Amino acid sequence: MAVTAQMVKELREKTGAGMMDCKKALTETNGNIDEAIDYLREKGISKAAKKADRIAAEGSTYVEVEGNTAVLLEVNCETDFVTKNDQFKNLLAELGKHLLNQKPDSVETALQQKLHGDGEVLEQYINSNIAKIGEKISLRRFTIFEKTDNDAFGAYIHMGGNIGVVTVLEGSTDEETAKDIAMHVAAVNPRYVSRDAVSEEEVEKEREVLKTQALNEGKPENIVEKMVEGRLSKFFQEICLLEQGFVKDPDKKVKQVVAEKGATLKGFVRYEVGEGIEKRVDNFAEEVMSQVKNK
Structure with a gap:
C-alpha cells in the first residue's frame, strides 16, 4: 500500500514522532496506522516523542x-x-x-x-x-x-562542556596561542572581534548615553565630548576581543598577542549551554501540595 503524505501527517499527530520515522513505520506496516503506532512504540520512538515538550x-x-x-x-x-x-x-x-x-x-x-x-x-x-x-x-x-594549512584552530571546552569556544587564527599555525585566545573568550565573553564589527547604530546609541551621563554629572559641555570619547574607548574594551587585556597577560591587549604571531584573528564563536532557553523553575512546595490535593 502506498504511503501518502496525509497518512504520515495523521501518524505524526497521534505519536509526535518525526516525519521520516512515521513514513518508515507506515511502510513497514503496509499503511496500517494502529500497527504503525505499535511499531513506533516498540522502537522507543513514541517514548522519545512524549518527551518533546x-x-x-x-x-x-x-x-x-x-x-x-x-x-x-x-x-x-x-x-x-x-x-x-x-x-x-x-x-x-x-x-x-x-x-x-x-x-x-x-x-x-x-x-x-x-x-x-x-x-x-x-x-x-x-x-x-x-x-x-x-x-x-x-x-x-x-x-x-x-581554514588553510597556514592557519590554526583554537578549541577550548570549559567546565566539562558548559562553555565551548573555537577561534580561527589566520597567518599562523600556533595552535597554543589560538587555544589561549579561545580560553580568554570563554572567560570574558566578548561580543565582537574588533571595533569594526560594531554597528554604527550601536556606537551612536552608546555615545548618546555616555553624553547624557556626563551632562547629568554636571560636566561642562566643552569637555563632555572628550570625556565621551574616553568612555567610548572603555566600552569597546568591554565588548571587543582585540581591545581587551589578555587574561594570561593583562599588560598586553589581545591584538598585541595576535600581532606578535604575525597573525590575524579571523573570528570566534562561543556557545554557553542553555543560553537563551527559559529554564523551568519547579516550586517543590506547590508540587507537593498539588499531589496532596489530588489524592
Missing part, C-alpha cells in the same frame, strides 16, 4: 576537528547528570563527525541526513538515544569552521 536546557558543547575543518556544536538534555553518561558522550562524538563530513547548512537539514550512509537519518539516531537514555535530547546548534 519537556524543557532541555542542560547539555554540553563539543568540538570536533579534522584537518582544516572544525565544528562547534551544542546538544541539550534535561539534566546535567546525563552529560556524564558514556552514551551521551558517544552521541556528541557521532554528531561531531557527521556534521564535519556532511557540512549541512542548518540543524533541520542535518536531522534529515543519513548517518554513516546507511538507512538511518540523524533524527532517528537521536531518537533512539532518547529511548535508551530516557531524557529529551536535541541538537540545538552548530558552527562549521574552515
Whole structure:
C-alpha cells in the first residue's frame, strides 16, 4: 500500500514522532496506522516523542576537528547528570563527525541526513538515544569552521562542556596561542572581534548615553565630548576581543598577542549551554501540595 503524505501527517499527530520515522513505520506496516503506532512504540520512538515538550536546557558543547575543518556544536538534555553518561558522550562524538563530513547548512537539514550512509537519518539516531537514555535530547546548534594549512584552530571546552569556544587564527599555525585566545573568550565573553564589527547604530546609541551621563554629572559641555570619547574607548574594551587585556597577560591587549604571531584573528564563536532557553523553575512546595490535593 502506498504511503501518502496525509497518512504520515495523521501518524505524526497521534505519536509526535518525526516525519521520516512515521513514513518508515507506515511502510513497514503496509499503511496500517494502529500497527504503525505499535511499531513506533516498540522502537522507543513514541517514548522519545512524549518527551518533546519537556524543557532541555542542560547539555554540553563539543568540538570536533579534522584537518582544516572544525565544528562547534551544542546538544541539550534535561539534566546535567546525563552529560556524564558514556552514551551521551558517544552521541556528541557521532554528531561531531557527521556534521564535519556532511557540512549541512542548518540543524533541520542535518536531522534529515543519513548517518554513516546507511538507512538511518540523524533524527532517528537521536531518537533512539532518547529511548535508551530516557531524557529529551536535541541538537540545538552548530558552527562549521574552515581554514588553510597556514592557519590554526583554537578549541577550548570549559567546565566539562558548559562553555565551548573555537577561534580561527589566520597567518599562523600556533595552535597554543589560538587555544589561549579561545580560553580568554570563554572567560570574558566578548561580543565582537574588533571595533569594526560594531554597528554604527550601536556606537551612536552608546555615545548618546555616555553624553547624557556626563551632562547629568554636571560636566561642562566643552569637555563632555572628550570625556565621551574616553568612555567610548572603555566600552569597546568591554565588548571587543582585540581591545581587551589578555587574561594570561593583562599588560598586553589581545591584538598585541595576535600581532606578535604575525597573525590575524579571523573570528570566534562561543556557545554557553542553555543560553537563551527559559529554564523551568519547579516550586517543590506547590508540587507537593498539588499531589496532596489530588489524592
